[in-house]
Amino acid sequence: MTTHTTPADGSPVLVLQDVHRVHGSGETASTALAGVDLTVHPGELVAITGRSGSGKSTLLNVAGGLDVPTAGSVTVAGSRLDGMSRAALAELRRRHVGYVFQADNLLPTLTALENVALPLELDGVPVGAARGAAERALARVLPPEHANRYPDQLSGGEQQRVAIARALVGERTLLLADEPTGALDEVTAEGVLRLLREAVDNGAAALMVTHDPAQAAWADRVVRLRDGLVQSAVTAEGVEVTL
């Protein structure tokens, strides 16, 4: 995919410390996160699972600086998000964080290539360089002749692959994915997850929210939330397939 700026000392890309998030106040207050600790290192894919309302989407939003914790701290690529100015936060997000949501957020009036190049152009990268980087990222996920197609000329699986390329273009260290394979069929979803896995194996860190055990199983660690707390964390290490 792209090269990632991986901290040489192997320090974590994302650290959540005792993160609380309460929506509303007084009698109508509802607790989405009730004290979550989570650390994600480069080369690690972490899945967040749990029922509806367990706090998983809030966790993802907090990790990406899209939502602000009521208490506790979030550190992305070594910078604490609390107290950061709006502009600085936006800058940090652009530089380090890539988002993959369900396949509905490619800009319909831009080609696949333009969609992928957009974050770099917004970052101030010169158009030529941005296109070059986008072409390289896109070549990993789509046949080259598809690069100039518009989203509605691509299949659902292809659109989602473009979305991943866009999340990864540049030198993003943290990928945040919310049900990244949405309603794709099994084999197409597998292709998308394979891509995510590859990016992580190449040094990115990723946090993926999913309710589907089949998707979660692609992760190195499966963290289960319940009532805003970590209920369990399962790591893949040491398990061998015996047939």
Add this chain to the structure above:
Amino acid sequence: MGVREGLLALLHEGPSHGYQLRTDLERTVADLWSVNIGQVYTTLQRLERDGLVVAEGDADADGRVPYRLTDAGRGDVTAWLGTPEPRRDDVRDELVLKVLLARRSGLRDPQDVIDAQREATMQALQAFTRRRAELTPEQGLEELLALDRLALRARAELDWLELVEQRLDTAAPPPRHTGSPTDTTTDRVPATLAAEQS
């Protein structure tokens, strides 16, 4: 398991002897099952007795006898391929029992049972998924199909555990044996037993 039908299906490709048939059978299932050579020979003898295969000529220098498929044998394996596998639906599933007994006895929180099983099954699913990711349909279809099946079973179990957790959350308190028919407050160790323990 399926050795009989496997031999018949392979013989449809042409006459062959026991040793070669075993090799071909193992290759078909990506060496996932090891096939006992003794079982292959006894099965061939039984198939010959039943008229589903016939010995074709004499033994070669190594003493190997080639067998040929008969029309009856072809009919047999063709029918087998078209018959659905019997379902193995067993309501006496040990996991169901564990959850119910944990709940009823109070010896463990049923949630512990769910958590422990979920961890073990998720780890297995992670391992299957990782192994599957290394395979392509071009290279490893045999193993891929077997892994798909195992992965789907693991997923079904995880889905079931999710459902159990939700059902237990909303279920009425468990039925428990009580000190007397009218005493519904005793919920753990009967008074006599508790006295013995102290």
